[in-house]
Amino acid sequence: MEKLIGEFSFGLFFWQLLIFVGLIFLLRKFAWKPILDSVNERENSIKEALSSAEEAKKQMQSLKEDNQKILQEAKMERDNLLKDAKNKGLKIVESAKKESKLEAEKILKNVQERIDNEKKSVVKDIKNQVAEFSIEIAEKIIKKELEDKTKQDEMVKELLKDLSIKK
Amino acid sequence: MSYTDEETGGKVYVGIPLPVILWDDGIKIFSSSKLNHGESIAEIEDKFYKLYHGKIYLTDSKGTIKYDEEGHPTNVVPLDFSITKSVVSMILVSLLMFILFKNLARSYSRNGLVAKGVGRFFEPIVIYIRDEIAIPNIGEKNYRKYMSFLLTLFFFIWFCNMIGLSPLGINVTGNIAVTFCLALLTFIITTVSGTTYYWKHIFWMPGMPIYMKLIMAPIELLGVFIKPFTLMIRLYANITAGHITMMTLISMIFVFRNWLGSSLSFALAFFISIIEILVALLQAYIFTILSALYFGFAVEEEHDH
Numbered sequence: 465m466e467k468l469i470g471e472f473s474f475g476l477f478f479w480q481l482l483i484f485v486g487l488i489f490l491l492r493k494f495a496w497k498p499i500l501d502s503v504n505e506r507e508n509s510i511k512e513a514l515s516s517a518e519e520a521k522k523q524m525q526s527l528k529e530d531n532q533k534i535l536q537e538a539k540m541e542r543d544n545l546l547k548d549a550k551n552k553g554l555k556i557v558e559s560a561k562k563e564s565k566l567e568a569e570k571i572l573k574n575v576q577e578r579i580d581n582e583k584k585s586v587v588k589d590i591k592n593q594v595a596e597f598s599i600e601i602a603e604k605i606i607k608k609e610l611e612d613k614t615k616q617d618e619m620v621k622e623l624l625k626d627l628s629i630k631k
Numbered sequence: 632m633s634y635t636d637e638e639t640g641g642k643v644y645v646g647i648p649l650p651v652i653l654w655d656d657g658i659k660i661f662s663s664s665k666l667n668h669g670e671s672i673a674e675i676e677d678k679f680y681k682l683y684h685g686k687i688y689l690t691d692s693k694g695t696i697k698y699d700e701e702g703h704p705t706n707v708v709p710l711d712f713s714i715t716k717s718v719v720s721m722i723l724v725s726l727l728m729f730i731l732f733k734n735l736a737r738s739y740s741r742n743g744l745v746a747k748g749v750g751r752f753f754e755p756i757v758i759y760i761r762d763e764i765a766i767p768n769i770g771e772k773n774y775r776k777y778m779s780f781l782l783t784l785f786f787f788i789w790f791c792n793m794i795g796l797s798p799l800g801i802n803v804t805g806n807i808a809v810t811f812c813l814a815l816l817t818f819i820i821t822t823v824s825g826t827t828y829y830w831k832h833i834f835w836m837p838g839m840p841i842y843m844k845l846i847m848a849p850i851e852l853l854g855v856f857i858k859p860f861t862l863m864i865r866l867y868a869n870i871t872a873g874h875i876t877m878m879t880l881i882s883m884i885f886v887f888r889n890w891l892g893s894s895l896s897f898a899l900a901f902f903i904s905i906i907e908i909l910v911a912l913l914q915a916y917i918f919t920i921l922s923a924l925y926f927g928f929a930v931e932e933e934h935d936h
Contacts, residue, residue, distance in 0.1 A: 479718045480808060485816070488779055491728065491779065492783075495729070495733050496757075498736035499739065499754075500757070500778060502739035
């Protein structure tokens, strides 16, 4: 211990204190503060970058999921639309068929009616013409028969017979 | 350095003379070449000084050294502020550290927050001191204000130790004055930053019976001084012991003067040198981590044990 104290040099202590304390303050200002600040800043930026990357990854994942969902929905909608369209098409075809059938029937009916009407009018016409003819013939015969009384009678009789048969 | 002049038989010293600064009724500055390693007497303003066993004594024109019964010199010792080898190497280490870390600090802003150059090697050490020494011991909240001291302390001790291992052999940290100064700073910082909680634990340990409190108070108080004292002794003793071992082994190479003993001594000296490099780092680390631990005790806040 005595030797230790004997070895103690006050001058060296003085210089050491001066240099070391000076060094602490100088280094604090020019080295440690900027170094530690930069290191901290770097660490923070790394942390931020990592967390933002993680977030981006999550967002990507959710986007992917969303896309999948949208795709699925779109597919479903397409399927539905197709099914609907098919159904509608079938219905339209069916209704068209029905309608056309009805229409055809109607037309047929109309045609029938018209044919009937024509027939009737034709018959009427013929009847009229026959009546005219018969009137003419009757006129002529009457004219002739009037010349011969017996023959006249006979003729009328015969004509009437014919007419009644024709009718 | 010295060699023996073959013509005169006297020793001739080769080296750079350094300024000697003495406080003896006013500042006296002269070159250390005047003392000539204790061989001659320096006469400054009618006063005579002589270097004797590493100390400068006030003496007379003939350089007589008087002794007491135990063989200690009784001459007056003026206050010695000389720029010795140790002071020079301390200044060199400081300059080195300043340039090194200033460049490191500058490289961040220049290189986009990435260290460049030699500083790149020291950056992980700085981060290690922050993450493994300061934060676990002092705590996330308070560690910032101690970082400057801890970093300077670590690198200063480490670099001084390394210079001591170089062939220059200037043993800075093997000086008790240097380690005393470092330990004193740790002590002062611990005492100044001590919270009431810290002092309460020293003088009036909570949660103990009263007679235990009375016993604990002086022990704890003693501990306050013993802690930095052990810091001082540990560093001094480790470095001095290392140097003595190295010197002994190296001188044994020349003592043996035969191929077996000398080569064995060489191998041993080589081995010890490598261990000393490890010790240089280890002692810096121990001093720093213990200082951080003491600061941690001082700033500890009240919480459940």
